Amino acid sequence: METMKKIKKIGEDDPRRIVHSIKVGIALTLVSLFYYFRPLYDGFGQAGMWAILTVVVVFEYTVGATICKSLNRGGATLVAGALGVGAEYLAGLCGDKGESVVLGILVFILAAASTFTRFIPNVKKRYDYGVLIFILTFSLVAVSGSQVTEILQLAHQRLSTILIGGATCIVISISVCPVWAGRDLHNLVAENIEKLAAFLEGTWIRGIEDESSMLSSKDNKDKASYLQCHKSVLNSKATEESLANFAWWEPGHGRFRLHHPWKHYLKIGALARNVPAKWKHLVASEFQLKMQPACIKMCTETSKALKELSSAIKNMTYPLSSAEIYIQNSNAAANDLKSILETSSLPTKSDLQEIMPLLVITSLLIDIIKCVEKLSVSVDELSQRHVFGNQSRHLASNNYTYFTVEL
Amino acid sequence: METMKKIKKIGEDDPRRIVHSIKVGIALTLVSLFYYFRPLYDGFGQAGMWAILTVVVVFEYTVGATICKSLNRGGATLVAGALGVGAEYLAGLCGDKGESVVLGILVFILAAASTFTRFIPNVKKRYDYGVLIFILTFSLVAVSGSQVTEILQLAHQRLSTILIGGATCIVISISVCPVWAGRDLHNLVAENIEKLAAFLEGTWIRGIEDESSMLSSKDNKDKASYLQCHKSVLNSKATEESLANFAWWEPGHGRFRLHHPWKHYLKIGALARNVPAKWKHLVASEFQLKMQPACIKMCTETSKALKELSSAIKNMTYPLSSAEIYIQNSNAAANDLKSILETSSLPTKSDLQEIMPLLVITSLLIDIIKCVEKLSVSVDELSQRHVFGNQSRHLASNNYTYFTVEL
Numbered sequence: 001m002e003t004m005k006k007i008k009k010i011g012e013d014d015p016r017r018i019v020h021s022i023k024v025g026i027a028l029t030l031v032s033l034f035y036y037f038r039p040l041y042d043g044f045g046q047a048g049m050w051a052i053l054t055v056v057v058v059f060e061y062t063v064g065a066t067i068c069k070s071l072n073r074g075g076a077t078l079v080a081g082a083l084g085v086g087a088e089y090l091a092g093l094c095g096d097k098g099e100s101v102v103l104g105i106l107v108f109i110l111a112a113a114s115t116f117t118r119f120i121p122n123v124k125k126r127y128d129y130g131v132l133i134f135i136l137t138f139s140l141v142a143v144s145g146s147q148v149t150e151i152l153q154l155a156h157q158r159l160s161t162i163l164i165g166g167a168t169c170i171v172i173s174i175s176v177c178p179v180w181a182g183r184d185l186h187n188l189v190a191e192n193i194e195k196l197a198a199f200l201e202g203t204w205i206r207g208i209e210d211e212s213s214m215l216s217s218k219d220n221k222d223k224a225s226y227l228q229c230h231k232s233v234l235n236s237k238a239t240e241e242s243l244a245n246f247a248w249w250e251p252g253h254g255r256f257r258l259h260h261p262w263k264h265y266l267k268i269g270a271l272a273r274n275v276p277a278k279w280k281h282l283v284a285s286e287f288q289l290k291m292q293p294a295c296i297k298m299c300t301e302t303s304k305a306l307k308e309l310s311s312a313i314k315n316m317t318y319p320l321s322s323a324e325i326y327i328q329n330s331n332a333a334a335n336d337l338k339s340i341l342e343t344s345s346l347p348t349k350s351d352l353q354e355i356m357p358l359l360v361i362t363s364l365l366i367d368i369i370k371c372v373e374k375l376s377v378s379v380d381e382l383s384q385r386h387v388f389g390n391q392s393r394h395l396a397s398n399n400y401t402y403f404t405v406e407l
Numbered sequence: 408m409e410t411m412k413k414i415k416k417i418g419e420d421d422p423r424r425i426v427h428s429i430k431v432g433i434a435l436t437l438v439s440l441f442y443y444f445r446p447l448y449d450g451f452g453q454a455g456m457w458a459i460l461t462v463v464v465v466f467e468y469t470v471g472a473t474i475c476k477s478l479n480r481g482g483a484t485l486v487a488g489a490l491g492v493g494a495e496y497l498a499g500l501c502g503d504k505g506e507s508v509v510l511g512i513l514v515f516i517l518a519a520a521s522t523f524t525r526f527i528p529n530v531k532k533r534y535d536y537g538v539l540i541f542i543l544t545f546s547l548v549a550v551s552g553s554q555v556t557e558i559l560q561l562a563h564q565r566l567s568t569i570l571i572g573g574a575t576c577i578v579i580s581i582s583v584c585p586v587w588a589g590r591d592l593h594n595l596v597a598e599n600i601e602k603l604a605a606f607l608e609g610t611w612i613r614g615i616e617d618e619s620s621m622l623s624s625k626d627n628k629d630k631a632s633y634l635q636c637h638k639s640v641l642n643s644k645a646t647e648e649s650l651a652n653f654a655w656w657e658p659g660h661g662r663f664r665l666h667h668p669w670k671h672y673l674k675i676g677a678l679a680r681n682v683p684a685k686w687k688h689l690v691a692s693e694f695q696l697k698m699q700p701a702c703i704k705m706c707t708e709t710s711k712a713l714k715e716l717s718s719a720i721k722n723m724t725y726p727l728s729s730a731e732i733y734i735q736n737s738n739a740a741a742n743d744l745k746s747i748l749e750t751s752s753l754p755t756k757s758d759l760q761e762i763m764p765l766l767v768i769t770s771l772l773i774d775i776i777k778c779v780e781k782l783s784v785s786v787d788e789l790s791q792r793h794v795f796g797n798q799s800r801h802l803a804s805n806n807y808t809y810f811t812v813e814l
Contacts (some may be wrong), residue, residue: 006527007527010526011523011525017523017526018523019516020522021519021520021522022519023517024518024519024522025514025515025518025519025522026515026541028514028515028518028542028546029511029514029515031517032511032514032546032549032550033507035550049547050545052546052550053543053547054545056518056539056546057539057543066764079433097585100440102438104439104440106434107435107436108432108433108435108436109432109434109440111428111431111435111436111463112428112429112431112432113428114422115427115431115432116414116417116418116427116428118426119415119417120413120417131465132463134463135431135435136459136460136463137462139435139439139459139463140459141458142439143439143442143459219526235644237642237645238644238645242675347665379704391579401528402698
């Protein structure tokens with residue numbers, strides 16, 4: 001029962017997972033039937049098996065990952081097949097006895113060298129699967145001991161079945177409720193910034209405005225869920241990176257063009273993660289202290305600026321003018337606070353103890369505002385890099401959609 | 408040239424990568440030769456190909472990952488083969504026309520259901536590859552359209568070739584310069600704590616003691632490399648998790664037993680990452696202020712405590728007594744500082760401005776000390792959980808090695 005509930009929750013959390021499972025089922029059934037019906041089976045021989053193998057291995061959750069694996073598989077098979085034929089030919093020149101020795105040495109060298117290239121970050125990022133298939137295919141071809149003409153025929157069969165398998169996967173992946181890695185990345189980054197805004201507004205301001213309710217269980221639950229959100233922002237680095245990798249392979253979709261600046265989202269994501277690191281102190285601090293109105297203003301305005309940035313990313317509009325105003329407001333509040341602290345009457349001993357947490361929080365809030373400013377600059381860069389290129393910024397009105405509709 | 412240098416650096420950074428590449432080459436050559444020589448080839452038929460396929464796909468960098476994939480592959484092939492035979496038998500009962508329909512439906516249902524289980528976190532963590540192979544094998548067997556006796560023969564061949572491939576990989580992986588995921592995890596966690604200690608000591612104390620040199624380029628380089636270290640600690644979460652997953656599959660090795668509490672390392676790693684989050688402020692703060700000796704003491708003692716904890720993990724000794732003393736010292740320094748601040752003569756306006764950064768840093772340092780205390784408790788738990796079990800702690804002397812030598 002417990003397990004069933006968990007499984008149900010996984011489906012409810014993201015119904016696209018159920019759709020993905022059905023898509024895999026459809027693709028596999030289609031390719032299996034193709035293999036099952038004898039006329040086709042006879043044409044392709046045992047190689048029909050490779051179509052099923054391709055579908056199972058290549059069909060991934062996002063469109064980008066599916067395309068990445070399909071192209072890697074196809075390309076690597078082609079290159080390795082050609083090299084394998086060459087190796088076979090070379091070994092054939094060495095006579096019957098030398099053949100196996102030469103082939104063994106070639107397999108060893110190519111396998112070792114290719115395995116090593118998998119440690120190179122750029123290869124690992126995009127072509128890891130391709131290198132694996134390269135080693136596999138080269139070894140199989142080199143070792144098969146067949147005649148070159150036989151190999152060519154086999155290669156033709158295998159490539160066409162891989163093509164059929166890969167094409168089936170890509171077509172189904174794109175045509176039935178596609179899960180675009182790029183769009184997911186886009187939404188994830190925007191949502192993370194929104195979470196930060198909610199976190200700042202929720203735990204912090206609400207906690208101070210309504211001190212008495214802080215201990216009620218419902219609020220503690222809320223607080224726990226805010227902390228959960230905050231943690232999920234911190235832990236999204238790996239997800240963002242893999243999504244950006246896969247997005248690189250995707251064709252234009254929706255409002256995104258082919259060469260959308262996906263890498264820039266990683267920059268924004270990193271800046272957003274920089275904020276929570278400072279935040280932890282706010283949560284850990286005592287809520288009992290009487291907050292200066294200036295402090296509360298800094299919080300609210302920063303939170304508004306974050307919301308503005310998030311919706312600017314989401315809706316692909318220019319964020320600057322409104323977000324900038326909020327940031328200016330919070331900076332003004334920070335300056336107010338500073339001048340209050342500086343001009344206030346000299347604190348007594350007990351005042352100093354009382355004022356200490358306020359000082360700490362003020363300095364943290366000022367740091368957070370700086371972070372948000374950087375974030376704002378980076379979001380602005382994203383919008384500029386995409387459409388206007390070298391045109392000057394002032395051409396853009398605030399609500400101008402900076403992504404043209406997909407051609 | 409540039410690329411060659413980069414590739415050379417990858418090898419120099421961790422020479423085990425070169426060894427791993429050679430190991431893969433050896434395993435593949437061995438299995439290829441096995442497939443190449445005809446007497447054996449004739450015995451296994453086309454299935455010999457599966458031994459090569461297994462080696463290429465299964466041989467991973469760490470021992471744990473290799474064992475994980477081998478067992479997943481073997482187990483999944485066995486289960487899927489049996490189910491496939493059952494499906495074939497069931498479909499056979501439905502007559503010639505019904506057969507393909509029933510098989511199609513079965514393939515669809517099993518593929519969709521299995522794909523969905525890959526979203527369950529626990530399945531994904533340990534059996535992701537197994538589920539993939541399960542779908543693959545089931546589809547191949549169900550669709551092959553062969554007689555049950557033929558399938559059984561094929562299954563026998565395929566399982567024995569997979570066994571040969573997997574066993575070759577595991578034996579070579581363990582016997583030639585093994586890369587144990589568990590040992591790597593152990594060292595990574597210890598090194599991260601050491602890095603924190605160096606970071607606190609290096610950037611911070613040295614920066615203050617020798618203000619003038621802060622601007623020299625060499626020191627800036629040092630500072631950059633410290634920051635790099637600090638970043639690598641923050642980003643090690645994903646690595647730690649995958650190492651812990653793979654370590655779960657490894658047999659006892661060196662000083663580690665079979666059921667070593669690998670999960671506990673993740674806890675310690677998370678606590679260690681908690682420290683840098685607070686640290687960022689220290690780095691961002693101005694170095695110009697005159698530091699109170701108490702502040703410097705807090706830094707040095709905390710740094711010593713961290714070093715002690717790191718070496719305790721590395722050498723598997725009980726950390727407590729010495730680390731505890733350092734933590735007590737830094738707590739004492741914190742209390743000193745507090746009482747100085749409280750009893751000092753009333754600050755004037757300008758004093759308040761001067762004292763503000765000191766207050767902020769003090770409060771941060773106190774937080775850091777709290778983090779290190781938690782870390783110390785967690786490291787202590789690790790040592791207790793492993794050997795002494797329910798025995799009382801006071802039995803353990805300071806230098807007692809808490810891991811018995813591998814049986």
